Amino acid sequence: MDTMAAASPLPEIRSVTVKSVLSRSGISGIDYSLNPYIGCLFGCRYCYADFVARYRGRTEPWGTFVDIKSNAPEMLRRELGRRAPGRVSLSLVTDPYQGVEREARITRRCLEALAEAPAFAVSILTRSTLVARDADLFGRMPDIEVGMSVPTGDDAVRRITEPRAPAIEARLAALRRLKAAGVRTYAFVGPLLPMDPRDLARRLLGAVDWVLLDRLNYSWKIRDLLRRPGWSRVLAPDWLAEVRGAFAEELAPAGIACHYVGREAPSAGAEGGRR
Ligand code: SF4
Numbered sequence: 001m002d003t004m005a006a007a008s009p010l011p012e013i014r015s016v017t018v019k020s021v022l023s024r025s026g027i028s029g030i031d032y033s034l035n036p037y038i039g040c041l042f043g044c045r046y047c048y049a050d051f052v053a054r055y056r057g058r059t060e061p062w063g064t065f066v067d068i069k070s071n072a073p074e075m076l077r078r079e080l081g082r083r084a085p086g087r088v089s090l091s092l093v094t095d096p097y098q099g100v101e102r103e104a105r106i107t108r109r110c111l112e113a114l115a116e117a118p119a120f121a122v123s124i125l126t127r128s129t130l131v132a133r134d135a136d137l138f139g140r141m142p143d144i145e146v147g148m149s150v151p152t153g154d155d156a157v158r159r160i161t162e163p164r165a166p167a168i169e170a171r172l173a174a175l176r177r178l179k180a181a182g183v184r185t186y187a188f189v190g191p192l193l194p195m196d197p198r199d200l201a202r203r204l205l206g207a208v209d210w211v212l213l214d215r216l217n218y219s220w221k222i223r224d225l226l227r228r229p230g231w232s233r234v235l236a237p238d239w240l241a242e243v244r245g246a247f248a249e250e251l252a253p254a255g256i257a258c259h260y261v262g263r264e265a266p267s268a269g270a271e272g273g274r275r
Pocket residue numbers: 040041042043044046047048049092093094095127162275
């Protein structure tokens with residue numbers, strides 16, 4: 001579990017069984033949500049998904065536990081046979097490629113089931129370079145897009161806000177590998193953390209087909225953190241406009257569409273698969 005090296009205290013990892021894995025989504029364009037895990041060991045400081053801990057009756061701090069849904073692939077196969085076709089998002093409240101996936105392979109086995117059900121489209125969103133492992137599988141799926149969360153291009157910021165997630169350049173390299181393999185890729189740039197937007201936009205060239213910006217309503221969670229010297233710019237009302245302008249200028253000439261939440265997005269995954 002290389003991506004969990006900074007985990008402290010020791011993470012609690014359990015295996016559980018579930019009665020179903022496909023949840024109807026209320027998000028526009030996303031028909032189903034599929035979460036192979038409960039909890040997330042990346043433990044990003046602004047994560048909105050921590051409500052899952054309360055919902056599941058967990059008292060441990062968010063980011064210190066994960067339940068592996070060990071029978072998720074089998075349950076998914078059953079459900080795909082009786083559900084109406086639609087778009088499946090992995091994942092809205094966990095990271096499907098967090099470190100435990102390397103050995104557990106629940107996400108991979110769920111995707112294998114989805115590959116056998118081509119009427120279902122798939123949107124993936126992760127922070128993990130492990131996603132590149134499954135390039136072979138993505139190549140067998142007729143309608144799939146793979147997104148990488150890249151809320152900043154600055155690793156100094158990343159080390160404070162999401163210290164257990166892979167370095168930014170490693171994420172971009174994984175996107176480049178997938179795109180080179182013919183997979184449709186996107187970057188989810190949200191929440192908009194401190195960054196040099198022009199630099200990040202340039203680094204996305206050759207890595208993605210499109211970009212989604214989302215400021216998100218995150219600031220209350222890390223407002224104190226954002227008051228660090230040099231970070232408060234992200235709280236300004238025009239921060240999104242500044243980032244949008246820089247991204248559009250850098251990416252439009254290369255034909256890379258740049259969308260932002262609040263207007264149309266090119267796919268359901270873009271609109272819904274954000275954490
Ligand atoms: S934002 Fe995503 S990767 Fe980070 S802790 Fe939440 S679910 Fe995990």
